[in-house]
Amino acid sequence: MLDRLLGRASLRERIDELEAENERLQNRYEAESERRADAATARQDAEERVNRLEDRIAQLEGELERVDTDESGLTVRRRDQLRGPRLEGVLDRLTSIRTGPEGALTAGVDDAVPESVRADLEDVLGDRVALAEEAAPCLCCVDDAGLLAVTLEPPITPDIGATWRDRFALEREWFLPTGRHAVALVRTDLFALGVYEDDERVDYRGFESDVKGSHSKGGFSQARFERIRDGQIDEHLERCRDALAAYESGGERADTPLFLVGQRGTVDALVDESGLEPTATAAVDATGDPKPALADAVHSFWTTELRVL
Template identity: 60%
Template sequence: MLDKLLGRAALKSRLAELEDENERLRKRYEAESERRSEAVTDRQEAEREQNKLEDRIAQLEGELERLRERSRDDTTGSALEFRRRERMGLAETEAALERLESVRTGPEGALTTLAGSDHPRPDALESVLDERASLVADLEPCVVCADDMGLVSVALVPPIEPELEASAVWDDRFRLDPRWFLPRGRFTLALVRADLFALGVYEDDDRVEFHGFESDVKGSHSKGGFSQGRFERIRDGQIADHLERARDALTEQVEGPLYLVGQREAIDRLAEKSGIDPAERATVDATGKPRSALEDAYSDFFRTELLVF
């Protein structure tokens, strides 16, 4: 009765309504926060999947171009092709090297020579392979091993560009340096993507140091929110900040030769802006968290292509 006389009843009723409304808004806020958190997680997963698909597309485009080149060769009457092509992992590469190194010939019966698109084809190669020597013209830098009896004739495209004292060496055995094909000595392998960086320092095939991080970089543009131009500027700035962190890490932690792998665009942009000159660059398909991505990149980089004439 006193509450009604003093007007408290209406106030209490209004207070109860406000408390109910406040509770509804709090629950709505919590639900919205949860949805936003899930959306961020979904977006990050979508970006990782997008990166993986982009790498696969680049790989398929490369394979398609090689098939087109082969088709053009066929239409011009060239029926020459390698009898076998295989990308070997570390175990298979080591086994192949051991077998080639076990071959013994006469004093100058084994030819080891550099070949590929960046090397002039030595006359010695044509002397043992005849017209098949033309098969190496479009290869990446490779080592050709062939004997004077025609029993062995293979090309090896290693991860590290090979170097010989002479363009062609005749000996009683093939002259192959394991450092062209296998992890040897102390070196640094760095994986660079637009949103991920991972670096490992290795002693032979043992990783002795690791450093890695991920950056929040916007994925593909969708309608709403930002204009395309503003979206691209924000994304480009995020990538620039990410690559700046990568440059700092490389400046401080590289030991021995640097092998820079990952997304080609990110690698080239980092090298151009920072002045870093890696011993090797390679495009690899490696996604996931920095540590696991680096392991995949390591396995992908240290592969040797075997081609049998």
């Protein structure tokens, strides 16, 4: 009775209505947030599936190429991954071979093979020149009698064209860690740089950055998540540029080869944005903490694939 007389009853009813409306809007907001989070997760799942399918397509295309090669009778007789003492032994054998004047051809084979290089290879290999092109970029070593024909995919592939000599034109520093050099590993969340004397590491610096991983259900949208992650990656790459600049400004880089390896897109972005001129770059798969990841990257980088044609 008193509430009605004082007008409290209508106010309480209005409060109840507003609380009910507020609860309804809150439920709607939570449902919408859940829907967007589900959509973002579904998008990530779809992207991962697309990546897996693209990998599978690439694998099947490779298998199809091998089938086509098999049907044409062109097959690689042997394929091997070489590093360390085993690689040294193979290089020793190849460099010990002697022929008559201009009897040993060493040719750099790139994706676009110059006609002059292709003509020299075809003179000796015939149709098997296609096997050398499949290995590109590589070095092809073949003698004029056709007794030996191999391709090598070294970490550093020089631009030597087609070179005819009485021995194969191979330099050990294209294949093996020689003298003082540096290897820098770059991922979107990690940097590690080692300075080496031959294959022994004599200096090291590295760090990790806090970069968000895959987006999952949460209180912010996929777009905001991606903006945050892109910003974190930019900050990480800035740290990488500063670390490399400090290495170079310290006088250590003078005449010292620098090999930049890691995730291909990250390596390319770092080179483009920093003005670096590394001796060579390579895509390698190196996971884990900085030091063991660097060790894996160095192992992968200094590996040469041998194909016996």
